Amino acid sequence: MASAERRPGFSKRAHISIFTSYVVATGGIVLGVVLLLVSLFSPGSFAFARNAASDAARPVGEVSAVARNGSRSIIDVITGYIEAGSKNARLQEELRLARAKLAEAEAIQDENRRLKQLLSLREKEIRPVASARLIGSSPSSTRRFALIGAGASDGVVVGQPVRSATGLVGRVLETGRRTARVLLITDGQSIVPVRRIKGNVAGFAQGQADGTLIVRLIEMGINPLEKGDLLVTSGSGGLYRPNVPVAIVENVTRDGAVARIISDPAATDFVMVEPVWQPMTELQPVDGETPP
Amino acid sequence: MGRPAMALKGDRLPGEDMFQRKLNRAPSPVLATIVPWLSIALLSLAPLSPIIASAPVLPPLAFMLLIAWRLFRPGMLPLWAGAPLGFVDDLFSGQPIGSAVLLWSITMIALEALDNWQRWRSFWQDWAVAIVLIAIYLALAHMIAVMAGTIWYPSLLLPQLLISVLSFPLFTRLVAILDVLRRARIKVLG
Numbered sequence: 214m215a216s217a218e219r220r221p222g223f224s225k226r227a228h229i230s231i232f233t234s235y236v237v238a239t240g241g242i243v244l245g246v247v248l249l250l251v252s253l254f255s256p257g258s259f260a261f262a263r264n265a266a267s268d269a270a271r272p273v274g275e276v277s278a279v280a281r282n283g284s285r286s287i288i289d290v291i292t293g294y295i296e297a298g299s300k301n302a303r304l305q306e307e308l309r310l311a312r313a314k315l316a317e318a319e320a321i322q323d324e325n326r327r328l329k330q331l332l333s334l335r336e337k338e339i340r341p342v343a344s345a346r347l348i349g350s351s352p353s354s355t356r357r358f359a360l361i362g363a364g365a366s367d368g369v370v371v372g373q374p375v376r377s378a379t380g381l382v383g384r385v386l387e388t389g390r391r392t393a394r395v396l397l398i399t400d401g402q403s404i405v406p407v408r409r410i411k412g413n414v415a416g417f418a419q420g421q422a423d424g425t426l427i428v429r430l431i432e433m434g435i436n437p438l439e440k441g442d443l444l445v446t447s448g449s450g451g452l453y454r455p456n457v458p459v460a461i462v463e464n465v466t467r468d469g470a471v472a473r474i475i476s477d478p479a480a481t482d483f484v485m486v487e488p489v490w491q492p493m494t495e496l497q498p499v500d501g502e503t504p505p
Numbered sequence: 506m507g508r509p510a511m512a513l514k515g516d517r518l519p520g521e522d523m524f525q526r527k528l529n530r531a532p533s534p535v536l537a538t539i540v541p542w543l544s545i546a547l548l549s550l551a552p553l554s555p556i557i558a559s560a561p562v563l564p565p566l567a568f569m570l571l572i573a574w575r576l577f578r579p580g581m582l583p584l585w586a587g588a589p590l591g592f593v594d595d596l597f598s599g600q601p602i603g604s605a606v607l608l609w610s611i612t613m614i615a616l617e618a619l620d621n622w623q624r625w626r627s628f629w630q631d632w633a634v635a636i637v638l639i640a641i642y643l644a645l646a647h648m649i650a651v652m653a654g655t656i657w658y659p660s661l662l663l664p665q666l667l668i669s670v671l672s673f674p675l676f677t678r679l680v681a682i683l684d685v686l687r688r689a690r691i692k693v694l695g
Contacts, residue, residue, distance in 0.1 A: 234583055234584040234585060235614075237583075237584070237585035238584040238587070238588075238610055238613060238614050238617075239614075240585070241585050241587055241588030241591075241606065241610035242588075242607060242610045242614070244588055244603075244606055245588065245591065245603050245604075245605075245606035245607025245608070245609075245610055246603070246607055248592075248602050248603025248606055248607075249601060249603030249604060249606075249607055249649065251602075252601040252602045252603050253601055253649075253652055253653055256601070256653065256654075259602040263596050263597075263602070266597060267597070270550055270553055273553045274553040277553060277554050278555070280555050281555035281556075281557070347557050349552045349553040349554075349557075349597075350556070350557045350599075351552055351558075351598060351599025352551065352552060352556050352557075352561065352562060353552075353561055353564060353566070353598065353665065354561060354598050354599040354600045354646065354650060355646070355647045355650045355651075355655050355658070355662070356600065356650050356653065356654075356655050357559070357599075357655075358599040360552070397559075399559055399560075400654075401654055401655030401658075402653075419656070420655075420656075421656060421658065422560065422561065422655055422656065422658060422661055423559075423560040423658070424560050474559070477559055478558075478559055479556075479557045479558065479559055
């Protein structure tokens, strides 16, 4: 299989055309190097092109998001029938425990409210900025991004955390008009301050691009983490508000752990974009003054 | 490229008259040119597919189709086709922009050099060439992603490489189907 221009013979025109195509192709390599250097040294410089492309291709993503959710529910229905009996017994047992826990939680919540009143603090409820479908991801790259179907025109701003009903998904990295690019917490660039839900064990969770996070503890010494521990956001440093579930410890390492994320983007249809959390916005004076 | 328009009678391939002009139907030069470009660009939209992956598992589909077109229908894509097609891929793939522009351009020149060096090849040799190219491409793309901020984790690429290697023959079939589409007779007006 030889290409047509393999042996151009003595035709000068053919020779020149081969030469030109090599020059243009080499130009492509040079262009690639230049673009790559620019996007490595200032990662946001081509955001406009990416966002315009995502906005244009948004309908494709919306359609396939609907298809994904539809196909998943079919599989769920079938497996649901198969597992119905054992699941029912397990759920009843869980329900019994959960009722007891709920009563306990109500008492604690009540106490919490009273204590906060004593401190004259009032909590501001967090209203999501937007809720949107996940319409795409980066399935072949080792970077972990997702695309959501809400953008600047829905009030989404760069830096806002994104969560699903079950846990933290990531944060907004770039916004288009009707789409936004989300840095998932499993990307290597994402670092989330976390703490263990029981006891005061704080650390950082960095993504590993394979659906797990590396957890590094702030305090060195004996590693108190155990397999199955639930990690939630600690809220330190702002950005992510506290107590959003992040991951469950899977393997304990010498100075931390490897944890599996709770909110797998593959099993998520709708996500919520929340406002950037700053510790001071949550605590307002009780006498009705509006914050600046 | 291809055979002369006035082929001798004994010089025909079976089924070749599928693609010849007939009454008011003729192969369209526009279609013949645009199908390779369009098919590769469409596969670059794979990140918008129903699969939301928490790890890189999907093969680099558009890159594999580029190699398949280039290996099985040489001369369809010009030598410089890697840059524009790579740019489209970069817009959606999540890699830093310029990554595919660079790597796809190098791939096209490498395949041209290979064609000049190797006089003939069989299906198995084409597959071997594709395996080597995909492995190098995935490794270099990961290095670029590491430079952009992800952590160095080469074993993450192994499942993806395995799926790519096994699915490459499907791309050769896809090219064959698209090639029939490319040369299909469509209605000529006037």
